[in-house]
Amino acid sequence: MAxxxxxxxxDDQSLDNAVNNLKKExxxxxxxxxxxxTLEHDKKAKILNILTDxxxxxxxxxxxxxxxxxxQGIDPxxxxxxxxxxxxxxxxxxxxxxxxxxxxxxxxxxxKLIKGSKLKVQAQMMDEKLRVTGKKIDxxxxxxxxxxxxxxxxxLQFRNMK
Numbered sequence: 001m002a003x004x005x006x007x008x009x010x011d012d013q014s015l016d017n018a019v020n021n022l023k024k025e026x027x028x029x030x031x032x033x034x035x036x037x038t039l040e041h042d043k044k045a046k047i048l049n050i051l052t053d054x055x056x057x058x059x060x061x062x063x064x065x066x067x068x069x070x071x072q073g074i075d076p077x078x079x080x081x082x083x084x085x086x087x088x089x090x091x092x093x094x095x096x097x098x099x100x101x102x103x104x105x106x107x108x109x110x111x112k113l114i115k116g117s118k119l120k121v122q123a124q125m126m127d128e129k130l131r132v133t134g135k136k137i138d139x140x141x142x143x144x145x146x147x148x149x150x151x152x153x154x155x156l157q158f159r160n161m162k
Contacts, residue, residue: 001133002137002161003132003160003162004158004159004160005129005158005159006129006147006157007102007156008154009157010078010098012043015046015074015098018074019068031057035052035057037051037057037061038050047096048098049093049094050093050096051091053090053092057092080096081096083095101127106153110152111130114147119134119139120136
């Protein structure tokens, strides 16, 4: 039986490179020269904390961070910046979470989509990834093509094709 795994992960080294490049850019930019802007990257929790003195600078940092991620080959869909930024005193703080793994709801939707395709494959949830098995490699490749065409809200990687 042939199989492959569907995952949603972010390479930690590429993420760290993007954050370090962003820090260098902020140090060199003239508009951030006199501001009290700090970036903290919690590698274990995969959270980027931005602390600066205006909303405009938060938006500029967001845009610069997305461009740095794209240069590193990371899909911006892996970021969860849904929490609004909040102010404490005269400073503005924002937390950007990096998603990893496929949650149960998204996994159920992907499995339903695969079963609805009428291909002779089976999909099952394994922790934070999906395993798709089938007799024919052609059917598995059709599943990959179908999922690449769909937008699930998270970036998907297809690995371990056997």
